[in-house]
Amino acid sequence: MSLLEVNDLAVSFVTRMGTNRAVDGISFSVDIGKITAIIGESGSGKSVACYSMLGLVPMPPGRIDGGSALFEGQDLLQMSEDQLREIRGRDIAMIFQDPMTCLNPFMTIGKQLMEPLLYHKDVSKQDARARALELLEEVGIRDPETTFDNYPHQFSGGMRQRVMIAMALINEPKLLIADEPTTALDVTIQAQILKLIADLQKNRDIGVIFISHDLAVVADIADQIVVMQQGKIVEGGDSEHIFHHAEHPYTKKLLAAIPADSKAPMPGEPETLIAVRNLCTWFEQGKGKEPVKAVNDVSFDIKRGEVLGLVGESGSGKSTIGRSILRLVPVTSGAVDFDGTDVTGLEGGELKRFRRRMQMIFQDPFASLNPRMTVFDTLAEPLLLHGIENRKSVASGVLKLMDDVGLARNFVRKYPHEFSGGQRQRIAIGRALATRPEFIVADEPVSALDVTIQAQILDLMQELGKEYGLTMLFVSHDLAVVRHLADRILVLYKGEIVEQGTGEELFERPQQDYTRQLLSSIPGRALLE
Amino acid sequence: MWRFIGIRLLQAIPVILVVITVTFFLVRVAPGGPFSAEKAVLPEVKAALEAQYRLDLPLFQQYVAYLGDLAQGEFGPSFKYPGRSVNELIGAGLPVTAELGLYALLVAVVIGGIAGVIAALKPNTAQDYIPMTAAMIGICMPSFLLGPLLVLVFGIYLDWLPVSGWGDIPGDKILPAITLGSAYAAYIARLSRAGMLEVMSQDYIRTARAKGLPEWQVVVKHGLRGGLIPVVAFLGPAFAGLLAGSFVVETIFQIPGLGRFYVQAAFNRDYTMILGTTVFLSTLIVLFNLLSDILAAWMNPRLRAQFGEN
The missing domain is CATH 3.40.50.300 (P-loop containing nucleotide triphosphate hydrolases)
Incomplete structure (x- = not known):
């Protein structure tokens, strides 16, 4: 059985300008210990699909029109806000795109890190602190003891994203949703973060949904890939299939957009x-x-x-x-x-x-x-x-x-x-x-x-x-x-x-x-x- | 940090100097003088009086002499309360006005803050419109109208609270504090609403929700700190404004505060009293602005770090 099975999920936004179908009947699944990548450009509905399952899309203007999202056999879409809240941050955790804005600038990272643990589980402050320090070490933050009481602005973008990852993992979730986690980072840092996510996922055997606009980014880590355009899934399959036997024109366009060739040298000897x-x-x-x-x-x-x-x-x-x-x-x-x-x-x-x-x-x-x-x-x-x-x-x-x-x-x-x-x-x-x-x-x-x-x-x-x-x-x-x-x-x-x-x-x-x-x-x- | 405070204090000096100069010459341009309303006095007596208060000197020399007094912290003798100095009069009125201002500020922050936050949580619904409409009315309603209205309703019809006085009957401080604080409560409500709206749309609020925290914790732990910074920055000017603007309320409720001395001084052409109070209040305004700026910066860890370095 899959960890998460989404069937025919449809989400709309109702505004004065009319109703806009952001997610139009998509189905995909995430297996235990596997990474499913959702690829699409901004506005393709890839983030909305994931946020709406967790009740993170404000309703109104958002509205779930139908479908189901079975997480360990239970439909997330039928749960009350309280039930969903229990799952958020405990069984399903998230990492967001921009680590600059996703951490609270007014709170030390240590406090933010311990928060989900203290709220969801019955642990003492000392134990929570010890656990948080362990995790910071694991995600590659040097000297966690001294940086524990630092504020987010004292970290670089890459380091903040590591803190975000530690925060998401602190309750040992079964499913991790990573929404463009490397888009705001330099390529070298991006490579490090991608490796970190892949390693952590293997060690823990958790399911991951990796949302990105860039096929190249997920090439090395994804097991399954679904490609979204205008709220619909246009193509899906294992990553071997997408990269080598893509059929849909949009997928081919995404593949072609990966810059590959070198420019031809300039003729002559200009001044x-x-x-x-x-x-x-x-x-x-x-x-x-x-x-x-x-x-x-x-x-x-x-x-x-x-x-x-x-x-x-x-x-x-x-x-x-x-x-x-x-x-x-x-x-x-x-x-x-x-x-x-x-x-x-x-x-x-x-x-x-x-x-x-x-x-x-x-x-x-x-x-x-x-x-x-x-x-x-x-x-x-x-x-x-x-x-x-x-x-x-x-x-x-x-x-x-x-x-x-x-x-x-x-x-x-x-x-x-x-x-x-x-x-x-x-x-x-x-x-x-x-x-x-x-x-x-x-x-x-x-x-x-x-x-x-x-x-x-x-x-x-x-x-x-x-x-x-x-x-x-x-x-x-x-x-x-x-x-x-x-x-x-x-x-x-x-x-x-x-x-x-x-x-x-x-x-x-x-x-x-x-x-x-x-x-x-x-x-x-x-x-x- | 100290450098910042030092620079701000230095910047205040020319500001206050301009205030002194403008006030000094304006009150003297106003028709009449401190002794012109007195019954006919002997010319010798008048000359003696003017000599005593340096009114016989050329205007510019009066100005220079006054600046000299100020430099020593002396506001000079009052023209209308013989034998009492302006320092004494301010010292007598200030505690009452400060107390009134403090209560009014408390009213403003508590009512305004809560109303603003509540409105921001459900924008563009009744929960937003009702407190914000009340705030708009609060801003538009002058205290000389609100004060008598409150007295009429709570003092006379309902007979719950005393209609005037200060510290004589229990509860006589409530109506003045509300009257004075209501306009500021309205401002603070609008400020905190705007601040909270801004903060609650930030990405880190979504992070907090993704952690599964209940909504009240999201608001209180993650929202308030950032949302209320603009309110804190407003507290300094607000408190100074409350002190300076309290004379209407003091007049309505018969409160022996600084504001009443100030207004009377203006009617009486009590030059030194007008000048003294103006200089004193403008200094307070500058100081409170500085204080609230420091406090607001202190609440932001990023700015705090910059302060620490300097």
Whole structure:
């Protein structure tokens, strides 16, 4: 018998705009000691399906329309809120996507960790503490005794996710639901967390539902995979079947979205557009403290028309390099030669003239767009500011930009919140292109997006790069993405360049341990070879 | 931490200086003077009086001399209460006003806090609309209307509570405290509702529910701390506002507090008294703002850590 058997589950949201079927009659099962992965893009209903079984979807507006979810033979959907609450956190535990926001910032992690144990089981505080410390040790938190009374903000993202996992396991649940547990993390950390979840699951012989938008992530760990689209399961089966004999076009599209190939080398010997020499960007920590050497003595060239990839994990200084070149952070020492002029010394009007030739695209397209400006305002502003269009011609300029980045013209009066993540990133790209720049710094432009959208945006950037003759610095923690787009790649570690080469060279013949570690962290690597 | 407090105190100095300067010149621009209402006095007597209070000096010299007094903590003699200094008068009125303010604050926090939290738990239902409508009425209702209404209902028709006085009859502090606190209760209700709504939509609340905690524990243990930070940050300005705004209530209920001295001083053109009370209250406002900012920061572990480092 399966641990969990879901039959024909249907969930709707009833709003003033009408009824929206989020989950439309799905069936799947989870066996003891196995991992079932649910794959689908945002809005496909994969999270709603799991949350609704546990009574974590607010009703109203949510409504369960039918079906059953048998957990050890008992239907979760027929249980009262009190019965469900007894099961939540004791027999079925959850890990969520963003460890930054899912832990209470006002409570020490020790307290949060002990809470489910103290509530569900009759144990003393000392025993709970001992158990919590044991688990912290097991999930790889160094020195749990001293960190027990720390607050979440004192941990890194990866460490917080470990705490979340410990919290989920503290009552030794029979089923663990992991909702995109690695999406918010760097690839190297992601690899560690995936391994941790797989190990813990094997040791304990528990069932796991692993929700993700990325097929590659679950390639190595899932036993069963179901693929969801618009509330329905379009394809399901063991992972061997999905990866090698997928039939449904959507599954094939997801597989194709896994970035695989290296870019062909650039022809000829182009001139150098940007020469970075001995660049240092240090951040002062206050008196008597060593400054943080975010970028330390880095030198490299970017050729005209080239896409240079900059790879490293959080804190490696990769974003700071991009910001230093654009003068968005003060440079400590060194030179940045842009087309023959050292931009580190520019001030006022001269700097403004150079800024027009260099633009930036940010990771979070929502945070970097002004929520009170329509698409038109957002795109028209740089056009007018830099005198590229006048009052009369600005409308046609804006429409041209929208065409270029693939936004329908009738969206022109809409506000950022009315768009999806991928569309917002298109707006941000359009804004960056508005000043006709020669050089663009793209700082993790696709990290916040679903894989299929990711592939679309990467394609768009590649096309526009050619069309506008752009030189690009592409910053990312994800080697696979960079390889797809970049002519050359720099690998950065703790503010210094440890290796560089073409994608081909790095993937086939990595010279440094750190590069090898980055490569082995790419999810679903086995599948590519 | 100390650096932060030091900077904030330094920033307060120009603010208070501006308050002193503006008040000093404004009261003197107002028509009439402290002795103009007196019956005809001999010119010699008037001259003697003016000399005693330095009114015979040019305006700017009066100003400089006053600043000198202030620097020594002296608010000067009262013009209208001969033989008593402004320091004494403030000292006499302050304890009563402070006590009234404290009770009013208590009323505001307890009623406002509870109403706001209750409203936030079921937004856009009757449980939300009823307390929030009451809060809106509370904000709109001036105390000179609410006070007499409460007196009429509870003091006269129902005859449950005394209609005036302070500390003479048991229960005579209840109506003034409610009258003064109600507008602030309404503000706090709206603040805590907004704060709780924000917090209850956070991901970590979902985590708490996923742990299987009962709803009241989710609210009390995981929601309140973050939800009430805006309320705490408001407490300082609220208490200062209560002190400064208590004169209406003190007048309605015949309470011998600072507010009444203040209003009388304004009518009497009691220059030193007006100035003294204004400077004193504005200093209090600055201090209480600082205090509540520190407290609100202290409640947030992340900010607390930053304070500790500096």
